[in-house]
Amino acid sequence: MHLSVLGLVQGVGFRPFVYGLAQRLGLDGWVANDGEGVQIELEGELPNLQRFQQLLHQELPPLALIDRCEVVERPLQPERGFRIVQSRATEANTSVAADAAVCPDCLNELFDPANRRYRYPFINCTNCGPRYTITRRLPYDRPYTSMAEFQLCGGCQQEYDNPSDRRFHAQPNACARCGPELTLVDSAGETVEGDPIESTLRALRRGDILAIKGIGGFHLVCDADNSAAVERLRKRKARDAKPFAVMVANRASLESLVELDEASARRLESSAAPIMLLPRRQRDSTRLLAEGLAPGLDSLGVMLPYSPLHQLIFFEAAGRPTDAGWRSEPQSLRLVMTSANPAGEPLVIDNAEALAQLAGFVDGLLLHNRAIDCRCDDSVVQAGTPPMVVRRGRGLAPQILPLIPEGPPLLALGGWFKNSICLAKQQRAYVSPHIGDLNNANTCRFLEQSVEHMRRLFAVTPEAVACDLHPDFFSTRLAQQLAEQWRVPLVAVQHHHAHIAAVMSEHRLSGPVLGLALDGIGLGEDGSAWGGELLLLEGAGYQRLGQLRSLPLPGGDRAAREPWRIAAALLHLLGRNQEIESRLPYPGSPVVAQMLRQGLNCPPTSSAGRWFDGVAALLGVCAYNQFEARAAMSLESLAAGRCDFQGAHLPALENGQLDLLPLVSALVDEADPVRGAQRFHGALVIALEQWVMEAVQATGLERVALGGGCFLNRLLRETLCQRLRQNGVKVYLGEQLPCNDAGLSLGQAWVARQRLAR
Amino acid sequence: MIHGSGGKAMAQLIEGLFLKAFDNPYLRQQNDQAAFSLPPGRVVMATDSHVISPLFFPGGDIGSLSVHGTINDVAMAGARPTHLSAGFILEEGFPLRELKRIVESMAAAAKEAGVPIVTGDTKVVERGKGDGVFINTTGIGVVPEGVELGGDRVRVGDHIILSGPIGDHGVAIMSLRENLTFETAIESDSQPLHDLVADMVKVVPGLHCLRDPTRGGLATTLNEIAQQAGVGMQIQEANLPVRPQVAAACEFLGLDPLYVANEGKLVAFCPADCSEALLAAMRAHPRGGEACRIGEVVADPHRFVQMQTRFGGNRIVDWLNGEQLPRIC
Ligand SMILES: [Fe+3]
Ligand SMILES: [Mg+2]
Ligand SMILES: [Zn+2]
Ligand SMILES: [Zn+2]
Incomplete structure (x- = not known):
């Protein structure tokens, strides 16, 4: 019998697993990786062959996923025994796995003084370790990874060759004798003598800022309990108020920091090991944690040590205990870990680059000599029911999703913010990790490299290119250029159409569906700025059923950075222009009042996000967005998880247009910002519910897909979903991909497929 | 009538x-x-x-x-x-x-x-x-004999020199048209530059290129030349002269001075070793008194014009298809 297996089957211990299974069932034959997936040839008794097929699915290794398993008729070569055949490099159609956090078995060895890998920072096995970040091309095999330059020592080679060993064909297998090693250098690049982990901990404890090379890139690290160090880090990163994530030793150490639910804890401990955004504990129980980690926000990003290197720092801090007790007890060391990317540029991954770019930032660098081939930021997941992916990076990327509409292989280049790209081939969509905001040259170059890398990795030759409608995005220009160069069609997809299509694609929805996009700004078909749209999607197209009443944006994009300008616009719409100067005494407010009166540089937008900005500023919560969506996040934090439906004003619904101004009118003189925030959320949810229900009744459709960045607001998301479901509506949200612009590329691919199919 | x-x-x-x-x-x-x-x-x-x-x-x-x-x-x-x-x-x-x-x-x-x-x-x-x-x-x-200027003559390593503050003309026109009042009046910089140019080419006949950043402002001009010469450019925000009242007006109005029209300024591209002499000649002339070096030409297959911001970031100063469309999502 010959089996052809497709899916996530390379680099996840699949061949050793097949080997073991064949041995157990007394089957002869061989297993081999190839570009298509894994080929298995089996000879033996029929019941055993059938049993094999069953167990193949039942006992699948944790990181593996089978998309398809076909029995192929072909003449068998007589074989004796079972063996693993060397890789054949054919067309790569298989998947590369995401990086996996260090597993419990490896941790036991890491902390065991008797083990030959005691305190070896690059320990791994077939169930854990780096994957995507070290893979140059497929098939996933050591010569095609950045481990190629390390020659396995005798001991490691034996493990690698021994089918019964848990490191059998673990491509990054290594030990202190033969594998990568650590070096601590000072800011001048001089090696610091002594044990690198010991010195690293000492430096962190005295308040130094270090750059530490991890799995997908460098982090800037300091002691989270040292306010001065955190302050210094914030200054150096020029991150005014953007929250920092914290790494602690284990689940127990999180208890004092955040409200930890079981699902989130399990997610933190999973092989993806993302940063989880969790509700903060009340201040008094938060011991000495530096002020200013996440100013003004009620949630905190936390993560657990996912690489053996991180584990060793905590092990050192615990005093290298010989019993395992410390691993389940609270530990005092807490580290700020923030990605080392100078001002919005891509994450630094290379040692030389780190020395050149970070030396001025940091007091030292903890380097290693295993190259990072693919940059991968930490993934960020927001707790909730269900949890929402905010950023997809290490552990979650590359994402392989089923893609329903049949069609040619294609490339979708995404948006401008939080860019990601998507390759479609046959029934699958491959979504890249987070690439970044395309406002700087290095991120644009990284986007280009990602196109090349992903194409090589998944062997896709695009026959169409998809992009956003906005003509001034680098992604759009690159799409135009590539389409011309490859002589293939270019498909431009409206921003919010793509937002909703991404959700439909994830949930494999076809046929007519209602879509509610609550977003910042995306260019509309009419050239104006959309962002609060009620759509009806069907086939390749969509219909715009309604939109939010439009707001003037005094100063264009500047208004998105300065919410007080939106507050001014709201006052103006309420006929209270003359109050702008006194209520919003910010530099330029008289000019803004005049701009609003004259309609000067005040492009209109139906964006939903801007209403959050305006209300936040009216309530005195946030006048300037020092980082994206700060106003909206602060407003949500202020509401503290509560919607106040009391006195929710009926919104004005006219010709499908939803006017939120009456809600604002009721809040504009609210003296208590907390009550204001709760009433705004409450009234908004009711208004949106009515808006959607009216469309449900008018169209007879009962499925609604929600998309756009505003749905990262957990209070809005959960309350609205709940109310819609109570009305018997089926509600869909992005689960694998973020609802923000990171999901656009998948939506574009989905729409392009439908359009090309016509 | x-x-x-x-x-x-x-x-x-x-x-x-x-x-x-x-x-x-x-x-x-x-x-x-x-x-x-x-x-x-x-x-x-x-x-x-x-x-x-x-x-x-x-x-x-x-x-x-x-x-x-x-x-x-x-x-x-x-x-x-x-x-x-x-x-x-x-x-x-x-x-x-x-x-x-x-x-x-x-x-x-x-x-x-x-x-x-x-x-x-x-x-x-x-x-x-x-x-x-x-x-x-x-x-x-x-x-004059020996002078040959053109966008295609710009070379990697050239210094980029600006004759004075940007944005005056566009902001002055808009302020008047829209009846805006600012603390300090803003005047158009409309002026003839040929005398200044005469002094410049006399001192540095090997000058590569001159351009007046009128419509679309400095950003558009730099991008045009980058395309023409097949090069990239790196400028520094800290070196970019903008009068305080123009900067403030732009901030209030949500305009980027880089894209605002000028009528009496020029940008010069010259070999690095001539830039000091050129600057001296410009500063000696009444219409170039505030001349300064704003950046340099770099090799870049993407032909990006980049600006190092005051906060240390490096952003792309893009060319735009028509007007500036909002894009913040
Ligand atoms: Fe968006
Ligand atoms: Mg002219
Ligand atoms: Zn392991
Ligand atoms: Zn070894």
């Missing part, structure tokens, strides 16, 4: 107005053309039609602007402008008093620049078919 095209008396009146204001030997001959010979060297010719609202603004009017604009276009080839022509399209009903003011201002600008308006033409269009007055000017000039 100006009446329909038929009025012979009116045509004579206007003719008389021009003759008197622009008075020079060529015009006095009263031919349909001007005949003259040029000094030796390559001849440069440029034309520009001026359409602006409001017609009068702090620091100038459509008349002086139409002289400066074309003189500067000629001068950006490194040439010394020698002759100008002027074509007027007047809307029926345009006040004669205003026309007189414009013509006199034009004459004064030409005289100050030392470039005579040697031939001209006037047409009157029906009411509603024009916007008061449109002025087309054409200029001719001669490039």
Whole structure:
């Protein structure tokens, strides 16, 4: 019998697993990786062959996923025994796995003084370790990874060759004798003598800022309990108020920091090991944690040590205990870990680059000599029911999703913010990790490299290119250029159409569906700025059923950075222009009042996000967005998880247009910002519910897909979903991909497929 | 008031107005053309039609602007402008008093620049078919021996030098048009640059390129040259001169001074080893007193124009398809 297996089957211990299974069932034959997936040839008794097929699915290794398993008729070569055949490099159609956090078995060895890998920072096995970040091309095999330059020592080679060993064909297998090693250098690049982990901990404890090379890139690290160090880090990163994530030793150490639910804890401990955004504990129980980690926000990003290197720092801090007790007890060391990317540029991954770019930032660098081939930021997941992916990076990327509409292989280049790209081939969509905001040259170059890398990795030759409608995005220009160069069609997809299509694609929805996009700004078909749209999607197209009443944006994009300008616009719409100067005494407010009166540089937008900005500023919560969506996040934090439906004003619904101004009118003189925030959320949810229900009744459709960045607001998301479901509506949200612009590329691919199919 | 095209008396009146204001030997001959010979060297010719609202603004009017604009276009080839022509399209009903003011201002600008308006033409269009007055000017000039400028001559390593603060003209026009008042009045920078250019090419004849960042501002000009020369550019925000009142107005209005029009500034590209000499020559001239180096030309297959911001980031200063569309999601 010959089996052809497709899916996530390379680099996840699949061949050793097949080997073991064949041995157990007394089957002869061989297993081999190839570009298509894994080929298995089996000879033996029929019941055993059938049993094999069953167990193949039942006992699948944790990181593996089978998309398809076909029995192929072909003449068998007589074989004796079972063996693993060397890789054949054919067309790569298989998947590369995401990086996996260090597993419990490896941790036991890491902390065991008797083990030959005691305190070896690059320990791994077939169930854990780096994957995507070290893979140059497929098939996933050591010569095609950045481990190629390390020659396995005798001991490691034996493990690698021994089918019964848990490191059998673990491509990054290594030990202190033969594998990568650590070096601590000072800011001048001089090696610091002594044990690198010991010195690293000492430096962190005295308040130094270090750059530490991890799995997908460098982090800037300091002691989270040292306010001065955190302050210094914030200054150096020029991150005014953007929250920092914290790494602690284990689940127990999180208890004092955040409200930890079981699902989130399990997610933190999973092989993806993302940063989880969790509700903060009340201040008094938060011991000495530096002020200013996440100013003004009620949630905190936390993560657990996912690489053996991180584990060793905590092990050192615990005093290298010989019993395992410390691993389940609270530990005092807490580290700020923030990605080392100078001002919005891509994450630094290379040692030389780190020395050149970070030396001025940091007091030292903890380097290693295993190259990072693919940059991968930490993934960020927001707790909730269900949890929402905010950023997809290490552990979650590359994402392989089923893609329903049949069609040619294609490339979708995404948006401008939080860019990601998507390759479609046959029934699958491959979504890249987070690439970044395309406002700087290095991120644009990284986007280009990602196109090349992903194409090589998944062997896709695009026959169409998809992009956003906005003509001034680098992604759009690159799409135009590539389409011309490859002589293939270019498909431009409206921003919010793509937002909703991404959700439909994830949930494999076809046929007519209602879509509610609550977003910042995306260019509309009419050239104006959309962002609060009620759509009806069907086939390749969509219909715009309604939109939010439009707001003037005094100063264009500047208004998105300065919410007080939106507050001014709201006052103006309420006929209270003359109050702008006194209520919003910010530099330029008289000019803004005049701009609003004259309609000067005040492009209109139906964006939903801007209403959050305006209300936040009216309530005195946030006048300037020092980082994206700060106003909206602060407003949500202020509401503290509560919607106040009391006195929710009926919104004005006219010709499908939803006017939120009456809600604002009721809040504009609210003296208590907390009550204001709760009433705004409450009234908004009711208004949106009515808006959607009216469309449900008018169209007879009962499925609604929600998309756009505003749905990262957990209070809005959960309350609205709940109310819609109570009305018997089926509600869909992005689960694998973020609802923000990171999901656009998948939506574009989905729409392009439908359009090309016509 | 100006009446329909038929009025012979009116045509004579206007003719008389021009003759008197622009008075020079060529015009006095009263031919349909001007005949003259040029000094030796390559001849440069440029034309520009001026359409602006409001017609009068702090620091100038459509008349002086139409002289400066074309003189500067000629001068950006490194040439010394020698002759100008002027074509007027007047809307029926345009006040004669205003026309007189414009013509006199034009004459004064030409005289100050030392470039005579040697031939001209006037047409009157029906009411509603024009916007008061449109002025087309054409200029001719001669490039000195050994000077050859062009966007394609820009090289990696060249220094980028700006003759003074940016954004004045666009902000002045907008402030007046929209009736905005700022603490300090903002004037247009409209001025002729050919004397400054003459000094520059005398000191550094090997200059690579000159360009006046008018419509679309400095950002558009830098991108045009980057495309033309197949290079990238790196500029520093900290070195970019913007008057405080212009910076504040731009901030309030949500404008980026890099994209705001200028009418009396130039940007120069020169080999690095000449930049000190060039800067010294520029600073010695009254129209280049605030000259400064804003960045340099770099190798970049993407032809990105990048700006190091005050916060240490490096952002792309993009060229835009038409107006600046909001994009913050
Ligand atoms: Fe969006
Ligand atoms: Mg011109
Ligand atoms: Zn392991
Ligand atoms: Zn070894």
